[in-house]
Every structure is written in structure tokens, then in C-alpha cells.
Amino acid sequence: MSKPPYVIGIAGSSGSGKTFFLNCFLDHFAPHEVTLISQDDYYIPANTKTQEENKLYNFDLPTAIDRNAFHHDIRLLFEGQVVYKEAYTFNNPAIKPSMLEIRPAPILIVEGLFIFYYEEINKLLNHRIFLHAEDEIALRRRLRRDLVERGYSADDVRYKWINHVLPAYRQYLLPFRDQCDRIIINNTDDPAPIVAITNEISVELREKVLSARK
Template identity: 60%
Template sequence: MTRPLNKPYIIGVAGSSGSGKTEFLTSFSSNFNPGEIAVISQDDYYVRIQGLTKEENKLYNFDLPTAIDRQAFHQDIVSLINGKSITKEEYTFNNPNRESRTLNIEPAPILLIEGLFIYYFEEINELLDHRLFLHANNEIALERRIKRDAVERGYNKEDVTYKWHNHVVPAYEQYLEPYKAICNQIIENNSQKLTDIQQSAKDISSYLRQFFF
């Protein structure tokens, strides 16, 4: 496995909602030292929607490519590839109880790009050296989503279920699932034990470390 001189090795990570991406990314990154890996998330490039009521926020569809500032996302990825640091405000999904942070991302030998549309966005997909696909069965994924959104986004079960059937699943079927076949690795995450997804992250990161560090 080789890469052009000074070009980072670029990994894409995408998966269905509730597939365990957050835990995978946290575990994966923990296997590298500071300065060895940079992580950029599509979630921080949502077009800003201000002043939505609770009902409007329930109906607003975050699971469409048009909800993402696609140009800014791509430009920041290119900046990291070219060795430039970026500064970005964290997106909080209109949650008034959560204060956004300023994210400073420095270039690194390994660049990890995460997001629902990273394979659908051709200009980003073509930059990737390695593609990972996380998947969980529908019932398990929905249960995880309900728990997460109650804590992080202040949605009740009814709101989450509405979004799941009307936004999340249709978007997954149209913009992500068709790209499953092009991915280098598919990780099935139906276990309730965090140690399983943590082990998958450790195995992949250990493999990469053989070549770059």
C-alpha cells in the first residue's frame, strides 16, 4: 500500500444511522497518536437553519444532499489534503441546549472523512483511497437512534420514529446503500457490546499503522 509523497491516505466512513459510526470513529482515532490522523465530518457542514420551531425542526429533512454545504465540505477536505489546517464551527442540529465548539483540524498522514453522502458526492468519493461501510439491522439501528436523539437532540420517540420512516430510511436507500458494493470493507454492527465495534476499529487501524508509521 503506497500513496503519493506528502498526500494523506484518505479513508471514507459511511453507514446507516444507528450503525455505530460515532463509536467506531472514536475507537479508530484512539489508536493513533496526536498528529497522525485528522477527522472531518459531514455533520459539521449542514446548511444553517435558524429559528425553527419544534414542529418545524421535526419536519425539516436533514437527510438530503441539499441540506449539506457541499462546496465548503469539499473545499475543506482539499485544504487538508494540501497540508492546510481548517477551522470550523461544530453543528449542533438546532439543539438550543448544546453549545457548539470551534473545531481546529490539522492535516495529518491519515485523513478520515465521515458522512452519509461521501460516496454519493462524486468529487469527494474520487478522493478516497479506502472505503468503509457500517451497517446494522433496521430494528437495532432505530433503537439506537431513539436513545441518541433523546439525549443529543431533544427529540421524543414519536419525532424520531417519524424522521426515521420519512427521512432516514429513504435517504439511506437512495444515497448510501447503492454504494455498498464499491466499499473495501463492510462492518456489520448488530452487537449490543461496544467491545465488538471497538475491536473492528482496532483491527483496521492496526493494519494501517503497518504501512504509515
């Protein structure tokens, strides 16, 4: 690419609605206009971690991510190169990981819990979006997801929430909230507010980024 991408950093607590927000956002653009790179695809394998006494791994730490590889691949996208990466399977040996093909585009979305905490990544961001949901609402969403989609027990989910998720959010993400360009409060399961916000942002980006590159 002749110009570096316009980089949007999107982060929020677990259960804040990031996935729905991202899907709505991406639906406004063609694949050649926007690309997404997610921190979640750079988890270090669980078998390299030390288990806690209850045999659970803590994935909610900056050291749980292959930070160097994440940054390296973002830089490749800046250089106009295609990134090939195995999708993360949440340590499920029954799932064969798919191969991601992340192509450079004028708009680059960088998503993840630690993207503001990682200084080398934070400084690449042009626009920062923070999604927030109240703790009780976020936990309810997390329970619904992990019990149904990932087969965890309710006790495991609650243990991780109290001992891993909330401490990580408060230490590594919440301090950056006031530095973000847009804070989105998402305490409802009504999709209309998120759809409206992504509509607004997409119009701004078409005028600010895409039109300028034609």
C-alpha cells in the first residue's frame, strides 16, 4: 500500500459485546476496505503455562499472548504484506485450526484486551474505541457463552471471572479508558444502539479515510 492503514483499536471487558460490535462494523465494508487482526489468535499454547492449584490456566494476563508475534504481524500489514496465521481453537484438540489469511487494507482494526497496554501497539493506533458493560451484565453474557459454546462449568466460569477476568480488566484495560476517542456503554441486549453507532462510524471513515484514497 502507498499509505499506511488507518488503525482503529477496539477493546473492552469480556462480555462487553465486542464480537457483535465488530461483526456490525465489518458488515459496512467490503473485504478490500477493512481488515481485522485479533489478539485472541496469538495466545501462547496452554501446555506451556503453569496451572493453578485448581488446574485452571490464567489466559487473562499480558504474558499469555505472544506479544512479539502479534506486533510483528501488524507491522507486516503496514508494509502491505499478507499475514497467514492459524486461528486459535481455545486449546480444543478436537478442532483442527483453520488458516487465517489477513490481507492489508486501508482500514485496519486491531482488537484485544491488551492492545492499549502494549505500548508498541498502542502507539500505532489512530483511533481508540472502548466498550464497557456493567460487571453483572458482562458476567451473564460470559456465562451464556462459555457454558453453551465452550462447555465450561458454571463454577469454572465464575472462578475465572473473579480471579482472572476482573483483575486483568481493572489493571490492564480500565486505566486507558479516558484516553480513548470513543467510549461505548453496552448494557442492553438490544442490537439497535450498536448498529446505530457502527453506522455513524462507518460514514465517518468513508469520508475521512476511504474517500481520501481514491
